[in-house]
Amino acid sequence: MTEHGSATPRVAGRAADVPLDLDACAAEPIRIPGSVQPHGVLLAVTEPALEVRHVSRTVEPLVGRAAEDVVGSDLGAVLGPEAAEAVRHHVRTFGDLRARNPLSLDVAGVDGPVTMDAILHRVAVGAGTLLVVELEPAYGPRPFSFPNTYQAVRGAVEQLNGARTLEELYDVAAREVRALTGFDRVMVYRFDPEYNGEVVAEARRDDLNAFLGLHYPASDIPPQARQLYETNWVRLIADVDYAPSPVVPPFDPASGEPLDMTHAVLRSVSPVHIEYLGNMGVRASMSISLLRDGKLWGLVACHHYSSAYMVPYGARAAAEFLGSTLSLRLVARAEERELETELAAQGVIDRVLHAARDSDRALADALAAGPGVLAVVPAHGAVVRADGIVATAGTVPADLTPLLDWVARRTEPVTACASLAEDDPMLAARLPGVAGVLAVQLPDDQCVVWLRHEVVQDVYWGGDPHNAKIAREEDGKVRLSPRLSFDRWREVVRGRSEAWADAHVRAVEDLRTRLLEVMLLRNRWQMAAAQALQQSLLPRALPQPAGWSLHARYEPSAGGRVGGDWYDALELPDGRIAVVVGDVAGHGVSAAAAMGQLRNALRAYVLRGEEVEDALADLDALARRTMPDDMATLVVAVVDPATGEACVGSAGHPQPLLVDGTGRASLADVAVDRPVGVGSGAPRATRVRVPEGGALVLYSDGLVDSRSTSLAAGIERLVTAFGAGEDGGPVDIDEVVEACRDDDSTDDITLLVLAREPDPAYAPAVVAGAA
Structure with a gap:
């Protein structure tokens, strides 16, 4: 375990006081790498003529022709007439090509027919489109079909459906994906709202050290990579030590644009990511995206250490099926848990509003009196300002003026802050003991505020998160590299409260809406009526x-x-x-x-x-x-x-x-x-x-x-x-x-x-x- 280190990456050989700007890593053009992984062949052809416009150099050992000679040729002259006709028939028959992958082809190779899986999709180029044909050697049971895929994951789906908690779902997913794919380690990786990740479950070889519970910084997966994970459910790197195979020509002759490989299964990988995996000792990897409402919610990360590892397309399709099923179950269980929390809060809100409708009591006193608003959201203290009266519950600072002034300046009806020291250090200094604030604004500078104390946390990272990337100077140029160490790194987090759960934030939003109705019933309807009358005129x-x-x-x-x-x-x-x-x-x-x-x-x-x-x-x-x-x-x-x-x-x-x-x-x-x-x-x-x-x-x-x-x-x-x-x-x-x-x-x-x-x-x- 390593304690705190330097938080600013620097370049070896440069002056110690010259930090390096690493923002360029997030702009890396990973959608258009210009090369592919060498375990397959990529061709981009026109339709309907099927004339080759781009091809990877891996075509050369397959068909015995230079890539430059293949460009401009008919697909049948490259792969054989029967293979080309099968592609032509397939694209004419089916609209959604990605849903019909793979197509089994017998390619006319140098040493005779070679059975290959063809993965097809279309890509926009200039004002038109190209058909992308990716060929991989056929592995796994044949013929490939949906029933085969379902049978491969049937038992896993039954176990997922039987899981009662999120933690059980995580464990089942890690165990079943490893059984399905054979990787040395499979981790379920969950993101927080800032896209920092935590390993919440893993299945691994007995001789491997555990990663369970470790955190990884958001910079490990930059934004453009997250977008690709949201587009492609499964991503395979069969050999971390591969030599990229260039695509010929690199730019489309008509449009001048590079070939977009967003949906390409053979797409070459960022050199920084390859080095990252190498630094971890990984020889092959695969990831399965977990999505919620189309956004990346987590990953199932698969690592292999002993050798390169090619996963057959059928197994990957089964893994994708399992990932989509897991996503649905995870989302459903998370929403069930949130609903349980919201329903519990709604019961308290009903009691609070019933007390607030008592016109014989001051509104602030009615809301703060126990259990009151302090029971709606778990907190250490609550403050209510209404009709010129300030009432409190639980533990609150002696001087509330700075807090109430701060809430009055908020532009959002609901403000959730888990670290006042980060968001407003000057205010935090005037509110000793307060780390988190959840504030609801009401008309006329009225408000309800919940306060939480600091929660000191020990967070264990897989390496120093503040030095997630380093820089090397080679031949007078600076090159970005991922960190070298993934040792368990302890960080003591202070100045933060327990995070405000989304379910609790939604509950106070509902409280605000319903409280406004109560305030209208308490003779504040006149303002709204006057506004409506004036605006209508x-x-x-x-x-x-x-x-x-x-x-x-x-x-x-x-x-x-x-x-x-x-x-x-x-x-x-x-x-x-x-x-x-x-x-x-x-x-x-x-x-x-x-x-x-x-x-x-x-x-x-x-x-x-x-x-x-x-x-x-x-x-x-x-x-x-x-x-x-x-x-x-x-x-x-x-x-x-x-x-x-x-x-x-x-x-x-x-x-x-x-x-x-x-x-x-x-x-x-x-x-x-x-x-x-x-x-x-x-x-x-x-x-x-x-x-x-x-x-x-x-x-x-x-x-x-x-x-x-x-x-x-x-x-x-x-x-x-x-x-x-x-x-x-x-x-x-x-x-x-x-x-x-x-x-x-x-x-x-x-x-x-x-x-x-x-x-x-x-x-x-x-x-x-x-x-």
Whole structure:
């Protein structure tokens, strides 16, 4: 057993302070190696002519012709007419070639007919495809058939079906795969979420040392290799000491692309992987992929030490069958275990929510009181903040402010962290004793948080995981190599809690959803109702008259409270466009309801053809008589798209901006009457003209006024934001909102821009953004 060593790989012979960047290993083009393993022959042929476009040099001892001479020949001239006709008939008969492999062929060899297994698939090359024919000497019982394959694994499948636990499944799989294939060692290798692997079962020769329980770093199987494992269930390396046989020509003459060997069973192996196996003393290997939802979940890794080892295609097919069956059983058993955990948590959640529905108790106290949320997920402590009250259960830090502030900044509704020291060292320092956090966010900075203590672990690796690769300097060049030592290496892991199980994370996600329902029942439905009412009254689509563009944005206040802001835009019967931005005093359902009444009434007035000043006067009268407790400001403009002439009226609302054709913005000289509900009774309207390439900008005071910014300063900021288009580029409405937003504002933000398209000979559009 080796203790900790250096964590940074370096190059022998270089200065000790010069680390080597090993990221290039993950970019190795293993799909297109340009060579094959020499125990078979690869040919890529056209269809339907079956003309050879690529061939491996291993064809030469088989047929007695140089690879360069074979390229361009008819397949029948290479393998014999009967073999070529059998291939032609096979590909015409069956659609899914990979499901019908192998095809038995009698190839016309140098010394007479040679029976070979042909494994067929198609590969894309340029705009077309090639048929890839891989030939292996026929081994094993004949004829190859599905019944033979099933009989080979029938007993193993019965044992898998009888296994009751994941651990039993692992053991059965390792034992049966070794019996099926004859390898010296067979391991079941399971990945964690970061693709570090652990040997969870093995069957081996008695004289071999045990690998059971050892861990291996994710870098041992880089991402591009994992993708190939997800594509090909079985991968064989018959002889680790093989000399790769090049494919001739290396690049397709028509497309200039190398031959894609993703699905090739003879595909040559990464030199780094070959050296890795050699360093382990392995002479031959085979892997069987274990998949869950199409993603690599684990591997059955087979190693042979005594010699090279060729596994017949039939045995590999049986192993693939066994691997797919094992994958289904492993996934089913894992899901059963997760379901058991979730069902247990659901029972606790039901009891917690029942207590939370008690309106006579504070919500935080109801959730934290035993057993409460601490029984939903195994943890050492829990914290609940709701309705301004913080309640705790179990063991929690004395000062919870840093934790609650951290949770409030999370962007995800559920955050699971098993190592706070890694994710946020500063916070970890302020929360002694806390290593893991599982947090659920609720509206208005409310939350439920579970805490776990540190769990010190001894993890045993197959070699130092921090030096998974080394570098050698040969002939002045640096070459990557895998590590040399696979000795048992102990690592003490600190600062981490027990990982949060997926089943528990899903349980708290469900708790969050159902708790939101409870919170609505506890009189918090008003916020949702007000939001729904306000959103329903905003126009779903904005008119886009010819030669004009209309853009609008609405954002609720920073506290999430629904205010009385609204905007509207509609096309009038005479073709003019009416645009409105208004703001009812107050927040919540009452403000949203008042906004809806005013919005609908103003729509009715302008649609029946009233002039702007008359519509404002009638709206003020309506508010005085039917809404005595409500007051609103608004600005309305009716614009003739043909001329750009606009009639603008304001009731206590900030004056709109007028942007000229060169991108300069200024306040429009518009008369401002008193707000609706306290109006003068005789409001005035002002006529302005929107020039070509210009715009009329309406906005609410939430965009320009706050506790830290005066109205005048806010309007100047807005004018400056629209003036940003003077350099010839359009102003983006979202950038304007971002530039003018004030964190100190407690009001909604509304911005509406009606822009007139420019004369094509002059400036571009003044505003950009989705309508």
